[in-house]
Amino acid sequence: MATNVQALGGTPLKRADAVGLAALVTAAAVMYFWRLDSNGWGNGYYAAAAQAGAADWQAFFFGSSDSGNSITVDKLPASIWLSSLSVRLFGLTSWSLLGPQALLGVGTVVLTYFTVRRHFRHSSAMIAGTVLLLSPAAAMMFRYNNPDALLTFLLTLAMYLMMRASEDGRWRWILGTGAVIGAAFLTKSAQALLLLPALAGVYMYSGPGRAGPRFLQLVTGLAAIAATAGWWLVIAEATRPDARPYAGGSFSNSFVEVLLRQNGLGRILGAAGGGTPGQEAAPPGPFRLIQFSSFGSQGAWLLPAAGLLLVAALILLRRQPRADLRRATLLFSGAWILSYCAIFSFMGGVIHPYYLIAIAPPIAMLIGATWEVLRPAQRWLPYRLVLASAVLMCGVVAFGYLSNSSPLGPVLALVVLAFCLVGCELAVFRLRNRGARRLSLVFLAATCGLGPLLFSASAIASAHTGVSPAASMLGSHTVLDSPDPSLWPDGNSQGIRGSALGHPADAQVVAFLRQADNPASRWAAASPGALNAAQYQLSLELPVMPVGGFNGGTPYPSVSQFSNYVESGDIRYYLVRHDAQDIDAEAEFADEVTDWVRAHFACVRIGDMDVFDLRQRLPNS
Template identity: 40%
Template structure:
């Protein structure tokens, strides 16, 4: 009974997290149709599943390594291809992440710190968004928390085995979202070097072994793909040279830092201004900034007030936070607000560790002042973020926070049974309400954003495109078409779906369409493979015009569905050449308002 009572707060936290992340989950439908189509393909073909192809016939892969697609594809095989089978795995990853973060922080700073850390993670709006969505970020964050937990265990005992497991988790993080997984490596290395109770020689040996584990866990799939002849596997999406290494180091690697992602569209200034305040600004603030300034305060104050084990934890989570925050703040390439979910575990862990460390020394004026100041900063930050949504809630949070801050400063006379609950409510009410609003809002498309629907978003809660990125126009003189955009999939009508399904078994692909989201919408609706010409942005050299012509000559593609104007200033023009060739040689008919070209019949003069 005593043991059950001790576990009750954690059980309540995990149950509440599950409710928040699973509530009305199916309302988002396919969510990111790009990855849903890849999961559908993986459920139909093991080859497509292994490579992370966007269609069952394996013409091209997603522009990431496929670990997240593996999870969704297996779920779709077991439970059928539907919104729940694709989205539930991410929600369960969120619950597991909260539990693992609690366990990691508890080992260094105690149960209370672990509960605060887990609660902050669960109620961070970016987390409530991405653990209800099917982008790779959910799996990435879970794997990085796993790596941190293993690093904590390794640091406690000077264990090379636990450190190697941390390396395995980071390696599989690479298979989820490539080089972003490596942002936590400096923190893992530093905490082990500084705090592990073993000799320097053994630390170096253990770190070398962990590095080897990262390479093996993340590199085996890359090696397997590179060893398969190019004509026996799909094109690597996002790569101009059909290479995973080029994708990892270029488009998804250094290009994200420099802004030189070959094949990208809308780059340069299209991804927002850089600077130290980027994470606090209007684009990212509502996703992650609620307790970010407070975490910085508690990182410094907690280091002063904490015990040796607290400091080891703060070194780990502080390194995670600082490295990731600096990269996100100053990278010039593609970045979206939801990337900030990677900061949420560190913010939660630092908040829990620092707050509990200061509370233990609350009778000391400096500690009381630091704890009071940290809460006042949180209340002010939440007030500012809530103002453009709910003025009443903003004022409530500010008043509660300031009152609780005074109570914390006078903790020797103020009753803890009153002050502590009010302080927790003041700190968590803002992000909690924003997270509930996020869960209540269906999200779709490639760039979801947390929070309630406001002006500047579409009805699905998806932030609108930067100027110049909406490519829904027709091609040439074709009839008007109802299409998706670069970042949103179309919803075809019944007549078009029936057309795609009819005689689909006689062709490798029922159709081809420019852009992965376009192809994904038609494929998900019909259940038959559709070639994504040009990959995600329409700027990949896959297929080339010559290969496409050969496919048509062999009768492998039945229809070509409209076209899509691309705005990229780099990458391949193969998609444009294919569209021009189709328009010149085939006659369009209109089906559900969309221009459809039958590639099995030559156009008549």
């Protein structure tokens, strides 16, 4: 065990350090697994795809929404593979769907610890791991089945491998980094590639050896990315369209289009669809991530302070050799944050607050590492002023987020502000008494950590479902992430909920479909939009076709194709809510199929649903 720890962390862990690491891992496990089943299926869109992949290997490979293989989800399938294997092994439960993400969360905390531990003290690595634990976005998404949990784990692993490459320049670390980035690309496509400029730029500057060989290594790393990410795309595109599910999120049944339009430049520039009705709009701009509580409260509590501390630490290390590994750690972390913040701040397409989980590990690494670099400089007043300024930034940011978070928010904001002012004063004056210094650390920790801790605790204490979960103070949930109607905002919440979460499966309809005689049908039913279809598929554990894909705006199936499926006996029932508020304004293709069904088949009202028997045509239709 000591050898493994030394290989990961650079130097052997002392017994006390090992106990501290064990405590950190235990805290992470408790945080990410506690009451995990309160989130139900999590995101039903991905949960249904995991259920389909567990039932059918073709659906597994392509990331199909249903085991009938009608249409895929609008992401590449790596995260679906993980959940599908878990469901295949343990059955369809909340734990099998969400457990893999919780394990990834624990793994990310461990990787963050060891990335810092290689060139900094145990205490700095513990600070980094603790800061990551306190990130609300991490507390939310490592308990959820969106692709972001796997993406963040892989990005952190890539950072660790590049640090190893910076130590000895071995090719295996570069190739390993390329393979990991390729796997991240299969998880969330273009978002994984945002890390490349940071990794490549810093390695070219601070890597060992001559520049020429380093450049050749990076080119080889790109080849590893292409191989790891490209094999699936080549197979998927080479498969005949009639022999695979439709590429969800595309208009031309092309996975390349999904990459470029839905999850690539289209999302960055604003050309991609698939948005969530009712989500808070944050106009693009340099302050987007911190001026809106829906964004900043998920992961930007320490972002301004981390930037200031990074600059101060780099100034202190300016005379170190080019390949200094402590400075390389800071540069890798800072460049990672800069790459993602630049895109998130100015992208014109759909953006969700939980995206900030992608910058949680590097912020944690910066806080832990800069603390060690700056601590010896506390005897100099300028650096004590820097520390006080960083604490003040944390206090001001926390005051802004907490003030609008809940009915108790203003009181909590004043408490944090009081901690901040006392902490700043104690940071400026050089305290000689050990007890006073410890007291100052308590105030600093309270200023920086109380707000994120409250938001993270609320994320664990309350249930979340839907496509855009958010960690928030109790009493301030939105329709996008809470299943409790009493917490929804006023207005057309039912209609918004249908688009954002999918209406819960009607128990009467589920009982009716279970008793129905449809053994020859490829799909037990079809329903407009993937979010509502998913609820019935998960309840029945039978394939339900999501007409029009995610939000009804994908041109599959066409009326002609749907008619052919009906004539072949592949679909038995069509389900649509009686109030017809399930789908948003982009659902033109699903609406066309729904109109055709209404015009040709008999309808029975069951609960809130109109159920059409596709074997009973209307007279003269």
